[in-house]
């Protein structure tokens with residue numbers, strides 16, 4: 402049987418890419434131009450070398466890939482056909498760029514001779530993502546008489562190298578000409594050349610700080626455990642956002658928003674903030690960066706780019722140590738204040754209780770996903786310090802793709818436990834507002850192959866985008882104009898929505914119903930009435 406050059410190239414490229422980078426998941430949306438990649442992926446998946454997820458919508462697919470890459474901390478491959486299919490990756494690609502999530506975009510294209518001449522489904526795909534994807538490989542179409550195996554192996558190596566020290570998306574624009582595929586070679590039978598994984602050895606810059614200065618550690622999105630370690634080593638209070646990966650341990654001051662907002666005496670004594678990740682949730686924390694009395698030290702983020710909103714950071718460093726005795730009285734005072742200012746929960750179905758129940762229901766096997774808007778800010782105010790995996794797209798804080806991202810996270814969570822032989826797979830609980838849920842309603846479509854996921858889409862329905870009520874404009878225009886321009890209340894029936902997509906549906910109208918609803922397994926849309 403003849404082997405099409407397209408297929409020789411696709412099979413060798415994918416087999417090597419998966420083998421070298423330890424790719425566990427490939428997401429694919431159907432198309433003609435990308436068929437050689439599809440055939441090779443299916444072969445690898447059937448042989449158990451990679452997991453394949455097929456989606457009909459590239460926009461949604463890209464957010465799911467982002468979720469899987471986030472949760473597995475491993476590059477995920479995406480395959481699309483040419484044209485608008487590629488452009489549909491853009492929102493998730495922007496988020497991945499701003500939060501340092503490794504995605505490998507394999508975008509099929511027409512060969513050079515068919516570009517710019519009006520050929521069907523052909524546009525300028527190279528450079529489409531602009532600065533969000535600085536590394537783009539524009540790869541010539543495979544052809545007879547060329548050593549396509551060598552070209553494919555070299556490209557896989559080049560892509561691996563490009564991902565080193567560059568967390569974020571990489572685009573590989575792959576041209577193909579007819580014949581677009583063949584049944585052979587079988588990608589799963591290609592022996593991958595074993596290579597030592599490339600090592601990135603970045604230079605590490607230390608800062609030695611004076612321990613006596615009243616310091617707090619701020620952990621924004623993507624901060625990670627380093628923030629907790631630093632705070633605990635030197636007795637500094639820790640203000641950690643929900644998706645920082647650092648909201649746990651004895652140094653976490655969960656009520657930091659209230660203490661800053663109320664201008665507690667301790668808040669006035671802060672002289673230095675040390676920032677990890679990208680904090681974006683509260684005005685109170687942002688105000689600290691602008692405060693002339695407070696110096697800012699930024700620990701360089703490996704994922705979330707440079708952070709210095711007030712443009713007055715004193716230092717950017719990688720590691721921090723101190724030069725003097727640590728005084729734990731400062732931390733003790735903060736902990737006392739935090740305990741004294743604990744939130745008082747009312748006995749009703751409100752945002753605070755919704756967040757509280759969500760965290761109470763979730764344990765070490767589970768994942769929480771928080772949509773943008775009000776509910777994540779509520780979590781920032783009231784969520785306990787608890788070591789659970791909490792995710793949120795804070796790179797750009799879009800309300801888009803939240804259901805898809807949660808699906809990708811649930812897939813990673815499911816695989817992690819299934820691969821380790823643990824029977825009780827956790828539940829992924831995605832909490833979001835009503836507009837956020839409707840924005841991504843089409844991501845309720847699911848692949849039967851992923852049907853055993855435990856995924857809850859918890860919709861805090863408060864009748865539109867109520868976060869805008871906190872804007873000054875809500876006071877300066879009349880209610881009708883406000884409702885139309887900002888609140889955008891919708892009348893979608895979430896029950897029918899869930900039914901249409903084959904999801905279970907639970908409506909929560911009273912606080913007492915919530916805890917039980919949050920134990921539902923399988924795919925369930927839980928509508929929580931907040932008004």
Ligand SMILES: Cc1ncc(C[n+]2csc(CCOP(=O)(O)OP(=O)(O)O)c2C)c(N)n1
Pocket residue numbers: 773774775776798799800801833834835836837838863865866867868869
């Ligand atoms: C893609 C995108 N479009 C628009 C916005 C602006 N935006 C921020 S919050 C919001 C409304 C969210 O409403 P909902 O999900 O109901 O949350 P609520 O504030 O009511 O809790 C909008 C439109 C955004 N962040 N991302």
Ligand SMILES: [Mg+2]
Pocket residue numbers: 834835836861862863864865866867
């Ligand atoms: Mg809402």
